[in-house]
Every structure is written in structure tokens, then in C-alpha cells.
Amino acid sequence: MFPIIFDLRKILEDTIVEYIDVDFTLWLSWLLMPLLITFLLPLVIVVLLYLTALILYVYKLHRATLRNAYGTDWRNAARNVVAAVWDAHGWIWYGYEVVGLENIPQNEPILFVYYHGAIPIDLYYFISKIFLSNSKLIHTVADRFLFKCPGWSIISDVIKVIPGTIQTCSTILKEGNMLxxxxxxxxxxxxxxxxYQLMWKKRVGFAKVALDAKVCIVPLFTKNIREAFRTISWGRRMWLRIYAATRFPFVPIYGGFPVKLTTYVGKPIPCDENLTPEELQIKVADALNNLINQHQRIPGSISLALLERVYTAEKRES
Structure with a gap:
């Protein structure tokens, strides 16, 4: 009697281990896969940033050899490699392209003003494309918390990322650079x-910079940037309080969806010294809102943005 019960128990255990556990594991992985993908894909951007730092350190350590190879300083050689990496990633994953490059004035300082996505990958791609096309580097203003992150110092040094006071930004433009x-x-x-509502509050620092440096402003907007990466919508009041107290971006980001990204370059807004910073801010905001209303589906849809990627690719091939 007992041997029979033991054999039945052994057969049942073997059956559970061989079939039920496998099926449960597959079901569990299927269930959790969307969650894992949406929250892990943003880490790809972090990996790329640290890959950027790694490439820059390689060029810094081997600058003597690389200088002979490229005939220039290690920073410029490194920028070309980093720009090529980001440009390739943008083309492969997002089909990234720029429309309206003819609107960028040539041989003069320019202040680009852009809409900030959850992760500004569009700006990384835009900077890379401009640098690869004419070897001109766009300086960038970033939040101060980034400069406390390990590995960021070499990125900010080589790629020219600054915290950005009015004086430093104005000086950069007066030296003939793009910002x-x-x-x-x-x-x-x-x-x-x-x-895609602009959330500028009463910030007019960029307008003061443009008026002081006497440069034109070129608005930039990237279609579907909010469909590539998003921040979670629940707990908004809690996250607002945390941000107000810490000034640190704690809101979780998810995404990395391979939607179609297209950066639209608006018409340049010439410097008008008769305008006040507040009036110039309104003028630039209107220009950027016009780009958004003209090119962006409101509200944005991740699924439609994904379909647009396929449709655009098929249209280009035909």
C-alpha cells in the first residue's frame, strides 16, 4: 500500500516540476515582460551616457596616439566617435530625422530653444547630427543635479554641457557658439x-541671454518625444512636493518605445532689442506651440506613434 502511495506521489511531483512549473514560469514571464521592458528600456539611455563617458576616458588616456591618428586634439576626435554612436542609435531605434535644417542661420551664433521630453534624447541626436554634418558643437544647458552624477564631469567637459547662468550663456553666444x-x-x-503643454512658468532667463548676446532664437520640437519616454501619472501631488523640496527628478520614467522621432526646426526669431524679456518669452513660446500644434497629434498615442514609424519607413522605401 505504502509503496503504491509513494510511487503516485513521486509521479505527481515529477509531473508538477516538469509541466506545471514550466508553464507557470512561462506565464509569469509573459505577464511581467511588458512591465520589465517599459521600466528597463530607459536604462539603455543611462548605459549610452556611461558608454559616452567610457569612450571619452579612452580618448583622454590615449590622446597622444589618437592625436597622431586624427591630426587634432583628443576631445574633437572623441566627439566624432560619440556623435556617430548616438546618431546610429537614433537612426536604428527611432528612425530619427531632422526637418527644416535650412532654417538654421549659417556662420552666426544661435540660441536653440526646445521642448523638454521626459528624457531629452532628441537633443542628443540633434546635436550629434549637426556636429557630424558641419563639425559645429552645440553647447547645452543642463540641470545642476547632473553635475553631481559620477562620470558626468568628463561628458560636460568634452560635450560642453554647462549649468547655465545668464552671464555664462551670454558669453558662449558672444564667442560665436551655438547654445x-x-x-x-x-x-x-x-x-x-x-x-505637450509648455511648462515654463515665468522663466525668462533664456530671453535675457538672447537679448544680451543679440542673437536670434531658433525653436525646436521633436514629434512623439513624449511617446518615446513617459513619466508615471499617478501620485502627481506627491511627486510635486518632493520635487519642490529637493529639486531632484524622482518621478519614475518608463518607455524606450521605438516610435518615429522627427525634430522640426522652426523659423529663426531675430533679436529685437525693443522687446522686454517677458515679451520675447511669449513670442518664442508662441512659435514653439505653433510647431507642436502643426506636427504633433494631441494627445499623443504610443500605439499610433509606433504605427507611424512603420508607415513612414514603408513610404520612404516606396
């Missing part, structure tokens, strides 16, 4: 949504 600023900054990145 990119997002007036919404981290606040817009963390609390913006698929309705």
Missing part, C-alpha cells in the same frame, strides 16, 4: 504629459 536651452527644464520633463 541649446529648454526653459521648462527638469520640471517640464518630469510633469509634462502627452498634451
Amino acid at each position: 541649446a536651452i529648454s526653459p521648462g527644464g527638469v520640471y517640464e520633463a518630469q510633469f509634462g504629459d502627452s498634451y
